[in-house]
Amino acid sequence: MAHDSHDSHEYIPEIAVDRNGKEHVVQGWQGDTYGGKLGFWLFMLTEVMMFGSMFMVLSYYFTLHHQDFINASAGLDRVLGGINTVVLLISALTMGLGLLRMRSGDVKGAKLMIWATMLLALIFLGVKAVEWTNDYKEGIFLGLQALQSGNEHSLPFGEILYFGMYFTMTGLHGFHIIIGIGLMLWLLKRINSGKVTPEHNILHFNIALYWDLVHLIWVFVFPYFYMIGAGGAIHG
């Protein structure tokens, strides 16, 4: 080919000619914004399948141990969980506004919004840490006696399963938040080095999409874990 390895990723548009002499633009892999979006949407689909299977496990055990689940849920801190929900929803807003700023050419404003999103994400993690610490103090954490079987502190089966899934799912969600913060730092670096610009913002778009999915998962996690026991424990 004409170009050597130094310009390996420079895109040279090509034309295919049909038998009637009509010209057709050939889509190359270079600079394919639509392809980049499609690829990331497909990746999001894998996240949906992953959390979807966990929700399936959760609903299976919820049907088996209805009362235990509600009792366990009644013990969670709905104020902290609610604050986190609001924090995450606002962070989704700032993320979206950042992308709008970027598209309209306001790079400085976009960066500000990304920083704001990151701050909110850190607040979310902080609140989460407080919640888990409180759980730990109450004796409820993975590996503690309450979640083992066959001792005097053992919770009922359903509550063990509830808390097992609670720590797994909120933990994996928190892990996604941490990854998200890493992605935003990387995005800022790319913006500063001029690789992400108002004209070429596919990376910003995809990270915003990722953040939307992360907050969307929380929108399902919150009612499933926190709200089912909002009416208080039931005995009987």
Added chain:
Amino acid sequence: MSKSYFDETHCAFGHPKSTFMQWMLTIDHKRIGIMYAVVMFTFFFVAVAAALTMRFELFAPGQQFIDAHTFNQAFTLHGVIMVFLFIIPGIPAVFGNIVMPLMIGAKDVSFPRLNWFTFWLYIIGCIVALSSLFNFNIADGKLVFNFADTGWTFYAPYSLNTDTNVVTTLVAAFILGMASILTGLNFLVTIHRLRAPGMDFFKMPLFVWGIYATAWIQLLATPVVGITLVLALLEKYFGIGIFDPAKGGDPVLFQHLFWIYSHPAVYLMILPAFGIMSELMPAFSRREIFGYRTIALSSASIAGVGYLVWGHHLFTSGMSDTAKTIFSFLTFFVAIPTGIKFYDWVATMYKGKIVFSTPMLWALGTMITFAIGGLSGVTIAMIGSDIHLQDTYYTIAHFHYAMLGGVVFLFFAGIHYWFPLVFGKMYSEAKAKLAFYILFVGFNLLWFPMFIAGYLGMPRRYFDYLPEFQIYHQISFWGAIIFVTGLIFMFYVLIQGIRKGKPSGVNPWNATTLEWHLPSSPPPLENHTKVPYVDFRPYEYHHGQPVVKFDENMKRID
């Protein structure tokens, strides 16, 4: 002499001078495909060695060479390597990479750097998977391995209780799953975005359809097993309880989650293989494929229905009769699109000018072995007979007839078919045909007795057996010896072909699809000189000759 992709390449980063680093960092889909093949077949032989060890042990009742525990580790090693390292990446990673972009007239896959990253993710997965092989100690003068002994299915609760190194195997399966997801994602975007102008979905070669259906399974099913393995790890080390009956958890749930992926995974293996078959039939019958649309759509429907049949692995694990009946019937439905494909292939050959080249021999051999594998599958999809045959050698024979006699045989067919494309040289056809006959005889001798032994009640994964089964095990043993001899001979012939083969020219088979219309052989770095406008069907023959012809600028001249 024009430069080929062996002479120059693009790298993920930097501009290394050494040939070795250029291979390590390459983002060229053809080179990545070759590297996958080299690594995969290396592990393939390790797994064959593990299987041969088991055959030696089973030659006579009682203990001869290895003890029961090592036997458990041997079949785990065999299963883990063959399934996760070899056959799941398998045809998509090798020919999906090398051939698929050529077939649609693309310069590379949509995300070449991601492709490079995926390959190395796969390598990391392989290393993690086998790391525990080197974790052994010597007690009483005997080697004691720490490799997982759970079988490749990791069923709870045993996998949660065993002291062997299940953790590395689970982590490895997760990493390899991620590599598989990213490969599928890359191919989906490639097929959607980079088809040559004019090539709509129903003008794509059928191998591309196979890869497309496979990619959807990779993308949608793999995350389920990924998270299942993570849950199993959390269960093992943090005790979340969901698979542990002592805490109210349900071990059968693990089986459900595992097979939600692992059953579609066998369609993930077979669909690209069917794609290869659909390429070979028209090319070597010199006739347009019969029922193009039905083959394409049956690939899609196998992928779709294949999602809904996982329960047939659990007929003896405790499931309601209603669920069993539904899963049984859904399993029967998979046989319909598969049957359609078979009839289409046979109808393609009817009145064709059949050329018995090596790839065609492999394809025809597969028609026999896969028919046995597929139809024996229908017999164990029936609840009644499955209760009798589940976990016996019958099921093992079925699986190997379908996977080895279907997927791997067609993989070999593909290797012989695209060998001249990849290397620009031709192996010795006479010797390659001889290798096929050795392998075909060895294969049937190895596996067919297992149908009978299993029907008579020989359970799988057993280290010992009753004396009346000895004859079947001994026939299998000799079959295995012949089979392994054939394998070594086949690879010898291919390697000799790479070293000393005669130049093949760009289109040695007189085939019609775009990968046979490259400007030089082996192909240049960025494939076709110009991208053609595709206003023709993939397999147009007239009186045994390809209809569509191109000039050097890929303009049609017929």
